Amino acid sequence: MTKELVESIRSSLRDAGDAERAVGAQAYMKSEMPSLGVRVPEVRSGVKAAVKEFPPSTPPELRGAVLQLWREAKAREERYAAIDLTGLRLVKEDLEMLPVYEEIIRTGAWWDLVDGVAHRICALLLAHRPIMTPLLLGWARDRDMWIRRAAITAQLGAKTRTDHALLAAVINHNMDDKEFFIRKAIGWALREYSKSDPEWVRAFAADNSTSLSPLSLREGTRLLSSR
DSSP states (O other): OHHHHHHHHHHHHHHHOOHHHHHHHHHHHTOSSOOOOOOHHHHHHHHHHHHHHSOOOSHHHHHHHHHHHHHTOSSHHHHHHHHHHTTSGGGTTOGGGHHHHHHHHHHHOSHHHHHHTHHHHHHHHHHOHHHHHHHHHHHTTOSSHHHHHHHHTTTTTTGGGOOHHHHHHHHHTTTTOOOHHHHHHHHHHHHHHHTTOHHHHHHHHHHTTTTSOHHHHHHHTTTGGGO
């Protein structure tokens, strides 16, 4: 079934390809991997149709399809499709997916792919805090900038279930980093949490106003003036 699922997805992507749009998409993403020029909603609809026709019956089968699509990808949209497959309920809280997400982050090494699994990691954290909390603290110190970004963005979907001690810790480990994608991630994480707990974010920003980069501070407090 894995083979049929993967081939169905690849076929739908080829059929939906737009050569003219592909040139712009590849340039926008600054990607060495070619693009097919398929819009994200079309990627998702293609994956949904393929899953309906060839539904994976077990988590290992789904993981196999994800990794096959990811590792054998000839176009960026195949990697988007692989990430979409990880959103199936079958593996939502499956810790066996963690090595898959880590591979996607380390080998994808760009914001669109790394951020694509942020909510998947959040789901694992909410379901398995004793395991995921120390793991994310370790990720926050990793040499790989994209792994560190993933640690910072891991609670974007947590809302009121956000562990603010963990959020503060992963930010503190990266506050001095001059990399744009890290500073942007810090601001993004704070801004999202400000929707649920503006007072905590306001206090954190005030306490760290001289340590946070101007970008992180500006992005993180953007919503506070209206609250």
